[in-house]
Amino acid sequence: MQRNEGKIVIVTQERPDQGMVNEGDSRPLPAIRCRSLIRRYGDVTAVDGLDLEIPRGECFGLLGPNGAGKTTTVEILEGINTPDSGSVEILGSRWGEGNDRGLRERLGVQLQETRFAERLTVEETVGLFRSFFRFGPEVKEIIRTVELTEKRSTRVVNLSGGQKQRLALACAIVGDPEILFLDEPTTGLDPQARLKFWELIEAFRKREVTVMLTTHYMEEAARLCDRVAIMDRGRVIALDRPSALVESLGGRQMIEFRVAEGFDGTALESLPGVSSVSARNGDYLLAVSHVAEVLPLLMSEIRRQGLHLVNLSTHQATLEDVFIQLTGRKLRDV
Ligand SMILES: Nc1ncnc2c1ncn2[C@@H]1O[C@H](COP(=O)(O)OP(=O)(O)O)[C@@H](O)[C@H]1O
Ligand SMILES: [Mg+2]
Structure with a gap:
């Protein structure tokens, strides 16, 4: 940045190439690697022994309910929170080894909540953040990337959510980051605004920027992420491609139902075509390969017990069903 007749002039430079491979090893360094991370707050273990390895160019999702430890995890990876134990490597470097400034310049961070100065315009806000970084695109280009060109002179206070x-x-992208961290980027947005945000993230994916996002929206994780870690109570309880996680249920369709009191569900597991059964508070969830084949069998089992259905619905299996099967809870229960 240079001062020029009272105006801030940002000098755009190309970032020099950084080490991209392990020494003595031709494999590319992962973007993010952490081992056995633990972070406690008093009696609460927010992060409870976390291992992750995220290759460059991947869009990786941490999916979990409120309180799962997602924010604490990304803050540790971003170098703004310190673990009680465990190790973190970002682009091959560790925090606190004399290279924090250089490392920080290669990361883009969107915190779960951002408070901007309300009286500044979009252009002034982006210009201010841009001035903290040596390398990166011009303010105008950044504003165009996030499709705010029409709003460039609008004050922050007058922007929609x-x-x-x-x-x-x-x-978060002013420094042309190699890794972009997004903590619950679409929480509280209406469906249309969410869709627009997703399109922007998809554009980053195409440019092979590594993206790590946290969310409690399974649709978001399923749509955007190459791989998803389902997180609960500080631990990763499943990690795979979204489609593979859903396939792990064993059936692509789900039957959700409730029977009048006194229903004994032990026979459900052995009904032909049922691949998994979960029950919570009297609601049953079956993963099945073909709804039409299982429904008559289910109805006759309920009749055999002399009971009747209270309600029943079917849907395509989702990551939410994976979470329910693993924890007996819904993502949004907490
Ligand atoms: N600064 C803090 N002090 C005390 N407890 C905290 C603090 N930050 C987070 N926690 C607790 O750690 C757990 C994980 O929180 P967090 O990482 O914010 O989860 P998530 O982002 O998945 O909602 C929660 O039980 C939360 O209350
Ligand atoms: Mg959070």
């Missing part, structure tokens, strides 16, 4: 989130994204 979706526009504010896109401004937060703009501020």
